[in-house]
Amino acid sequence: xxxxxxxxxxxxxxxxxxxxxxxxxxxxxxxxxxxxxxxxxxxxxxxxxxxxxxxxxxxxxxxxxxxxxxxxxxxxxxxxxxxxxxxxxxxxxxxxxxxxxxxxxxxxxxxxxxxxxxxxxxxxxxxxxxxxxxx
Amino acid sequence: xxxxxxxxxxxxxxxxxxxxxxxxxxxxxxxxxxxxxxxxxxxxxxxxxxxxxxxxxxxxxxxxxxxxxxxxxxxxxxxxxxxxxxxxxxxxxxxxxxxxxxxxxxxxxxxxxxxxxxxxxxxxxxxxxxxxxxx
Amino acid sequence: xxxxxxxxxxxxxxxxxxxxxxxxxxxxxxxxxxxxxxxxxxxxxxxxxxxxxxxxxxxxxxxxxxxxxxxxxxxxxxxxxxxxxxxxxxxxxxxxxxxxxxxxxxxxxxxxxxxxxxxxxxxxxxxxxxxxxxx
Amino acid sequence: xxxxxxxxxxxxxxxxxxxxxxxxxxxxxxxxxxxxxxxxxxxxxxxxxxxxxxxxxxxxxxxxxxxxxxxxxxxxxxxxxxxxxxxxxxxxxxxxxxxxxxxxxxxxxxxxxxxxxxxxxxxxxxxxxxxxxxx
Amino acid sequence: xxxxxxxxxxxxxxxxxxxxxxxxxxxxxxxxxxxxxxxxxxxxxxxxxxxxxxxxxxxxxxxxxxxxxxxxxxxxxxxxxxxxxxxxxxxxxxxxxxxxxxxxxxxxxxxxxxxxxxxxxxxxxxxxxxxxxxx
Amino acid sequence: xxxxxxxxxxxxxxxxxxxxxxxxxxxxxxxxxxxxxxxxxxxxxxxxxxxxxxxxxxxxxxxxxxxxxxxxxxxxxxxxxxxxxxxxxxxxxxxxxxxxxxxxxxxxxxxxxxxxxxxxxxxxxxxxxxxxxxx
Numbered sequence: 001x002x003x004x005x006x007x008x009x010x011x012x013x014x015x016x017x018x019x020x021x022x023x024x025x026x027x028x029x030x031x032x033x034x035x036x037x038x039x040x041x042x043x044x045x046x047x048x049x050x051x052x053x054x055x056x057x058x059x060x061x062x063x064x065x066x067x068x069x070x071x072x073x074x075x076x077x078x079x080x081x082x083x084x085x086x087x088x089x090x091x092x093x094x095x096x097x098x099x100x101x102x103x104x105x106x107x108x109x110x111x112x113x114x115x116x117x118x119x120x121x122x123x124x125x126x127x128x129x130x131x132x133x134x135x
Numbered sequence: 136x137x138x139x140x141x142x143x144x145x146x147x148x149x150x151x152x153x154x155x156x157x158x159x160x161x162x163x164x165x166x167x168x169x170x171x172x173x174x175x176x177x178x179x180x181x182x183x184x185x186x187x188x189x190x191x192x193x194x195x196x197x198x199x200x201x202x203x204x205x206x207x208x209x210x211x212x213x214x215x216x217x218x219x220x221x222x223x224x225x226x227x228x229x230x231x232x233x234x235x236x237x238x239x240x241x242x243x244x245x246x247x248x249x250x251x252x253x254x255x256x257x258x259x260x261x262x263x264x265x266x267x268x269x270x
Numbered sequence: 271x272x273x274x275x276x277x278x279x280x281x282x283x284x285x286x287x288x289x290x291x292x293x294x295x296x297x298x299x300x301x302x303x304x305x306x307x308x309x310x311x312x313x314x315x316x317x318x319x320x321x322x323x324x325x326x327x328x329x330x331x332x333x334x335x336x337x338x339x340x341x342x343x344x345x346x347x348x349x350x351x352x353x354x355x356x357x358x359x360x361x362x363x364x365x366x367x368x369x370x371x372x373x374x375x376x377x378x379x380x381x382x383x384x385x386x387x388x389x390x391x392x393x394x395x396x397x398x399x400x401x402x403x404x405x
Numbered sequence: 406x407x408x409x410x411x412x413x414x415x416x417x418x419x420x421x422x423x424x425x426x427x428x429x430x431x432x433x434x435x436x437x438x439x440x441x442x443x444x445x446x447x448x449x450x451x452x453x454x455x456x457x458x459x460x461x462x463x464x465x466x467x468x469x470x471x472x473x474x475x476x477x478x479x480x481x482x483x484x485x486x487x488x489x490x491x492x493x494x495x496x497x498x499x500x501x502x503x504x505x506x507x508x509x510x511x512x513x514x515x516x517x518x519x520x521x522x523x524x525x526x527x528x529x530x531x532x533x534x535x536x537x538x539x540x
Numbered sequence: 541x542x543x544x545x546x547x548x549x550x551x552x553x554x555x556x557x558x559x560x561x562x563x564x565x566x567x568x569x570x571x572x573x574x575x576x577x578x579x580x581x582x583x584x585x586x587x588x589x590x591x592x593x594x595x596x597x598x599x600x601x602x603x604x605x606x607x608x609x610x611x612x613x614x615x616x617x618x619x620x621x622x623x624x625x626x627x628x629x630x631x632x633x634x635x636x637x638x639x640x641x642x643x644x645x646x647x648x649x650x651x652x653x654x655x656x657x658x659x660x661x662x663x664x665x666x667x668x669x670x671x672x673x674x675x
Numbered sequence: 676x677x678x679x680x681x682x683x684x685x686x687x688x689x690x691x692x693x694x695x696x697x698x699x700x701x702x703x704x705x706x707x708x709x710x711x712x713x714x715x716x717x718x719x720x721x722x723x724x725x726x727x728x729x730x731x732x733x734x735x736x737x738x739x740x741x742x743x744x745x746x747x748x749x750x751x752x753x754x755x756x757x758x759x760x761x762x763x764x765x766x767x768x769x770x771x772x773x774x775x776x777x778x779x780x781x782x783x784x785x786x787x788x789x790x791x792x793x794x795x796x797x798x799x800x801x802x803x804x805x806x807x808x809x810x
Contacts, residue, residue, distance in 0.1 A: 034522050037503040037529060037536050040326070041522070048318050049241040049515060056310070058234025066198060067235050070205035071242045076752065077481065077516040098712040099193025100202050106184040107206045109649045110724060111752040117709050117716070124712060131712050169657050172638040172664060172671050175731070176657070183723050184650060191715070211347065212616065212651040233307040244514045245319060246347040252304050252311070259307060266307050319511040328504025336468060337505050340475035341512045346617065368577040369463025370472050376454040377476045379784045380589060381617040387574050387581070394577060401577050439792050442773040442799060442806050445596070446792070453588050454785060461580070482751065482786040589781040598774025606738060607775050610745035611782045639733025640742050646724040647746045 006043065009051030015061060016054070016086050027085045061090040066100055073101055073116040074108045080116050084123040094124050094131040141178065144186030150196060151189070151221050162220045196225040201235055208236055208251040209243045215251050219258040229259050229266040276313065279321030285331060286324070286356050297355045331360040336370055343371055343386040344378045350386050354393040364394050364401040411448065414456030420466060421459070421491050432490045466495040471505055478506055478521040479513045485521050489528040499529050499536040546583065549591030555601060556594070556626050567625045601630040606640055613641055613656040614648045620656050624663040634664050634671040681718065684726030690736060691729070691761050702760045736765040741775055748776055748791040749783045755791050759798040769799050769806040 010024070017026025025032075030050075031041035054064060065087040072080045087097050101116045124130060145159070152161025160167075165185075166176035189199060200222040207215045222232050236251045259265060280294070287296025295302075300320075301311035324334060335357040342350045357367050371386045394400060415429070422431025430437075435455075436446035459469060470492040477485045492502050506521045529535060550564070557566025565572075570590075571581035594604060605627040612620045627637050641656045664670060685699070692701025700707075705725075706716035729739060740762040747755045762772050776791045799805060 029519070031519070034519075034526060037499065037526050038507055038522055041507065044318075044322055044510070045515065048314075048322065052314055052318065053238060053241055056234060056237060058230045059238060063198075063201060063231070063235070064238050067201060067205045067238050068242055070202045071209040071239050072516065074206040074209035075243070075481075075514075075516065076750075077520065079516045079519070094712065095193045096198070099191060100198070102191060102713055102716070103188060103194060103199050103202050104206050105649075105719070106188050107203060107649045107651060108210070109645075109647045109750075110720065111647060111747065111750065111754045114704070114706070114709075114754070115752065117713055121709060121712050164654070166654070169654075169661060172634065172661050173642055173657055176642070179645070179723075179727055180650065183719075183727065187719055187723065207651065210616075210649075210651065211345075212655065214651045214654070229307065237308055237311070240314070240514075242514045242516060244345075244510075244512045245315065246342065246345065246349045246512060249299070249301070249304075249349070250347065252308055256304060256307050323508060323511055326504060326507060328500045329508060333468075333471060333501070333505070334508050336472060337475045337508050338512060340472045341479040341509050344476040344479035345513070346615075364577065365463045366468070369461060370468070372461060372578055372581070373458060373464060373469050373472050374476050375584070375784075376458050377473055377784045377786060378480070379615075379780075379782045380585065381612065381615065381619045381782060384569070384571070384574075384619070385617065387578055391574060391577050434789070436789070439789075439796060442769065442796050443777055443792055446777070449588075449592055449780070450785065453584075453592065457584055457588065477786065480751075480784075480786065482790065484786045484789070593778060593781050596774060596777060598770045599778060603738075603741060603771070603775070604778050606742060607745045607778050608782060610742045611749040611779050614746040614749035615783070635733045636738070639731060640738070642731060643728060643734060643739050643742050644746050646728050647743060648750070 003047060003051075005047040005051035007051075008055050009046035009049070012050045012054045013046065016050075016065075016089055018089060026089075027082060029079075029082060062087075062092050062096075065090055065092060066096070069097065069100055069116075070104060073104050073112055076112050076115065078119075081119045081123050084120050085127065088123075088127055088129060094120075094129050098131055138182060138186075140182040140186035142186075143190050144181035144184070147185045147189045148181065151200075151224055153224060161224075162217060164214075164217060197222075197227050197231075200225055200227060201231070204232065204235055204251075205239060208239050208247055211247050211250065213254075216254045216258050219255050220262065223258075223262055223264060229255075229264050233266055273317060273321075275317040275321035277321075278325050279316035279319070282320045282325045283316065286320075286335075286359055288359060296359075297352060299349075299352060332357075332362050332366075335360055335362060336366070339367065339370055339386075340374060343374050343382055346382050346385065348389075351389045351393050354390050355397065358393075358397055358399060364390075364399050368401055408452060408456075410452040410456035412456075413460050414451035414454070417455045417460045418451065421455075421470075421494055423494060431494075432487060434484075434487060467492075467497050467501075470495055470497060471501070474502065474505055474521075475509060478509050478517055481517050481520065483524075486524045486528050489525050490532065493528075493532055493534060499525075499534050503536055543587060543591075545587040545591035547591075548595050549586035549589070552590045552594045553586065556605075556629055558629060566629075567622060569619075569622060602627075602632050602636075605630055605632060606636070609637065609640055609656075610644060613644050613652055616652050616655065618659075621659045621663050624660050625667065628663075628667055628669060634660075634669050638671055678722060678726075680722040680726035682726075683730050684721035684724070687725045687729045688721065691725075691740075691764055693764060701764075702757060704754075704757060737762075737767050737771075740765055740767060741771070744772065744775055744791075745779060748779050748787055751787050751790065753794075756794045756798050759795050760802065763798075763802055763804060769795075769804050773806055 013025050017028050019026050030045040034041050068083050097120055101113055105113045148160050152163050154161050165180040169176050203218050219232055232255055236248055240248045283295050287298050289296050300315040304311050338353050367390055371383055375383045418430050422433050424431050435450040439446050473488050502525055506518055510518045553565050557568050559566050570585040574581050608623050637660055641653055645653045688700050692703050694701050705720040709716050743758050759772055772795055776788055780788045
């Protein structure tokens with residue numbers, strides 16, 4: 001038995017990911033690997049982060065992922081890659097994603113931006129996408 | 136005598152601000168108040184942050200400001216207010232700006248989000264704008 | 271009409287604060303002052319931070335507040351004072367609260383610890399409590 | 406010849422670790438691997454972090470480790486694992502340690518909490534402990 | 541009765557500050573204002589930060605203050621001002637101090653650098669010093 | 676065709692690195708590996724970080740590298756190693772570099788200092804340098 005918020009979260013996750021039979025939440029890590037030490041984590045991630053927050057009106061999905069990536073670049077946390085995949089799924093172009101990271105240089109400094117570009121570059125290669133050619 | 140990049144930066148600043156006679160860069164603090172201890176700062180801000188970075192292709196102005204605000208929310212730096220004004224100038228709605236800050240709660244935690252909402256709330260009041268009424 | 275989680279959150283808040291008629295959540299800022307720009311914030315704070323997280327088993331209230339204060343000291347966010355009051359409400363002694371901040375010096379450095387001690391000192395004075403006399 | 410504070414620090418380390426013949430400070434890294442470039446580091450860690458700070462009155466050992474872990478979760482520094490072992494040594498249960506990390510989600514965000522859970526999970530597996538089964 | 545390290549710390553403080561009768565540690569806040577809640581703090585600051593660390597060989601005083609200021613600029617902690625005064629006391633010029641903050645822009649971003657410049661500017665004004673005139 | 680600032684940046688890089696035929700910027704990562712996703716990054720790094728900032732008067736190269744390393748230690752970003760090499764190139768001794776990291780312990784805490792020492796230790800070993808022997 002799942003809550004309305006859980007269903008709402010799973011619906012939102014369906015927009016952000018490409019679900020497969022083995023992984024109904026697609027590429028998104030929503031805490032299933034911590035069932036042994038945090039049995040309620042997946043429920044909290046799905047209900048709160050996706051059912052409550054990601055499902056809020058105000059921003060479209062592309063804006064939400066751009067916003068998420070920007071905060072993670074500033075934090076320097078390693079989850080950026082997962083959200084770069086989400087960005088591609090919702091229609092952000094590689095130019096927009098790389099452009100977001102480049103745009104943050106004056107605010108977060110080169111080191112954090114370079115770390116994020118490296119992660120984005122790896123994801124782009126794995127996903128077989130590339131940025132448009134411009135000088 | 137100013138460089139091409141300085142002109143490019145000033146043009147971009149013109150898109151982001153409402154220039155007045157007394158302040159050609161509008162509400163944006165671009166370092167003029169530090170002429171005594173950092174005489175080259177304004178040039179560096181205008182040339183690099185605006186001429187090089189803000190003028191890059193890849194993202195539109197609304198995306199650029201959203202990206203900037205998100206990074207500052209994560210950092211907890213006090214410059215958020217200035218960029219909220221910029222956001223309103225380029226056409227972000229109060230719903231989008233407040234929505235951006237709310238969206239970051241799962242990534243940066245409530246304390247940093249609440250601090251940012253307070254700044255946004257003050258700017259909205261000063262600018263006489265409000266969010267649309269929705270439940 | 272409120273959810274079960276909201277009720278659970280309000281019950282937990284009742285343990286952490288001294289409710290008054292004018293403020294059912296006592297000294298805790300749970301987002302009511304942002305009703306104009308984030309009408310769902312109070313619900314999210316009460317349901318998630320208090321109904322989901324603070325109400326989890328595993329740690330007692332004193333441990334939960336100590337954990338919260340420690341993270342805020344490391345972050346350097348200004349919400350420490352509110353949680354120091356909560357700590358006193360749930361039975362942490364001023365010695366434990368000051369001891370927690372002092373204990374963090376080797377991990378977060380003197381500057382963040384001194385900033386936090388200043389906030390704790392102000393709260394202790396306002397609340398009329400003091401640490402036990404030991405050398 | 407060692408100082409009183411060094412002895413006090415070693416005594417405190419004895420409470421926190423399981424000393425072995427080859428490692429008198431047990432699992433704790435107290436800087437011995439940096440003897441070549443920082444010959445005084447071990448002395449400073451033992452005397453200050455353990456002799457001065459960890460040996461202070463005010464908090465018991467379980468509270469001190471909980472406080473330490475909480476700050477490291479907020480910082481995102483990789484030393485969490487070492488302090489999770491210390492926590493188990495002084496009697497914190499896996500429920501308390503995982504509960505501490507989960508409790509911090511509203512304050513530090515999901516990314517830092519997930520990173521910390523991963524480290525704790527690895528330590529729990531290495532140490533052969535698990536959390537109690539609750540829903 | 542004070543320890544050797546306390547004496548060593550006070551001697552080092554004497555090099556860094558201009559002592560007065562009412563304040564033997566000059567402009568440096570070494571924790572005396574927290575005697576009520578952290579009676580051992582001053583001893584720990586003087587013994588550890590000054591007696592152990594500041595008195596280490598390896599760097600001269602000017603390098604030590606420059607290093608300290610750089611870390612505080614990156615952290616965004618408000619103690620920068622006190623260390624700017626120390627810098628002037630040990631012979632760093634206003635050009636070196638402002639130059640240090642400007643140098644950090646590519647590493648920490650403009651917002652943290654601007655916040656630090658503001659603090660330095662205020663200290664320079666209070667101390668009646670100014671940077672040399674260069675374009 | 677390159678700008679004056681690019682030339683100025685390359686000249687400054689020449690002071691900081693040992694150029695080889697295959698790598699005109701020596702050991703410094705200036706963004707060439709991101710040509711596919713950020714084609715303008717190398718130009719921005721060379722022009723801004725080196726042509727504009729590193730080439731400023733006010734500090735000498737040794738001070739500039741010490742300042743850079745200090746900020747990266749506080750941030751906890753992994754680029755420290757590259758700047759430790761630069762430090763050795765411009766004449767900082769291993770004692771000064773290790774002394775800088777040790778000096779930061781009271782300001783950033785042991786965890787970040789230990790992480791930085793580990794990186795410095797690896798670089799010193801790779802470069803075949805060691806600190807002078809002192810107690």
